[in-house]
Amino acid sequence: MLRKSLQIQAIPLSVLPWDRRKCVWIANSVIIQCIVVFVGSGTILHCVWSPDNSNLDFDKLARIMYLYDHFACEYKLRTASALSNIRLPNDTHGLDVRPIQWKQALVTVSTRLTSKTRKYIELSIGVHVFWLIFAIIMNIIIRKNRDQGVLKLVLTTYFYYSVAVVIFDLSMAVVYIAHIQQSLTKGMVLRYSGWSVELKLKNYDDFAGWLPMIASVLWMRGVIILIWNIYCCTVVNNIRRRIRKREVKTRIGRIAYHPIPEPSHHQPDDTSVLYYRTGENKPFVKTNVLSRVFYNTSHN
Secondary structure, eight states: OOGGGOOOOOOOOOOOHHHHHHHHHHHHHHHHHHHHHHHHHHHHHTTOOOGGGOOSHHHHHHIIIIIOOTTTTTOOOOOOOOOOOOOOOOOOTTOSOOOOOOOOOOOOOOOOHHHHHHHHHHHHHHHHHHHHHHHHHHHHHHHHOOOHHHHHHHHHHHHHHHHHHHHHHHHHHHHHHGGGGGOSBHHHHHHHHTOTTTOOOSOTTSBOTHHHHHHHHHHTTTTHHHHHHHHHHHHHHHHHHHHHHHHHHHHHHHHHSOOOOOOOOOOOSOTTOOBOOTTOSSOBOOOSHHHHHHHHHHHO
């Protein structure tokens, strides 16, 4: 085989077939998650969870604590119109007794957790809109595109944004688990939510800390889906690393192992030698005068 017949072709690197299938599954799972989040958030923003449609205590408390903002939903919430304060005389009649300090009674201290939840829901919708866009782009690019640079860009963008979504979910879970300080009992939930006059419960002393716990677990997507998202981030990152390793290996190989060059013709110093290369039918004949005389004489 002649050297001229050897042709070195640069084959572009691409994502392996099983890695493509993994990316498609991951993108589809993100799309499903975003749709579920949009549906659940839409029910809260459109005031579906009215406490008037509930009979169970914990269902009522969950609605007034997180799911139903009476101010945004224009619900006419009744408040205490008047409160009788007990006034005791401070005359000690010369005795060594401290007088009673009078303070106004408090009925409701509202922290408006539902209002904060509504703002967090709007922020979460914005986060998931971009996550959905990145998942759709990755789903399309990973199926049809073979450009190495585009694949790397899409996978890198999706990876870092998915990590940001996981961090966002964990931070919101920490925020909501802290609400347990305001919901140790059912009565505390009514007091801090502002519905103490509107709603009546069966037992005001029952533990109500389950509500912020459940809210925290929901922000973590039931924990199982959060673990799945973390695993997906690991898979995408490993695919990025494998692509980078193949690029480095190919680059080093091209630098270390150059293609075999074609031989170049050089005039030898000895002009009295008749020579030819293997594969050439016509030998090379020297053209100087001495060689012609020598060849003609020997031939005759």
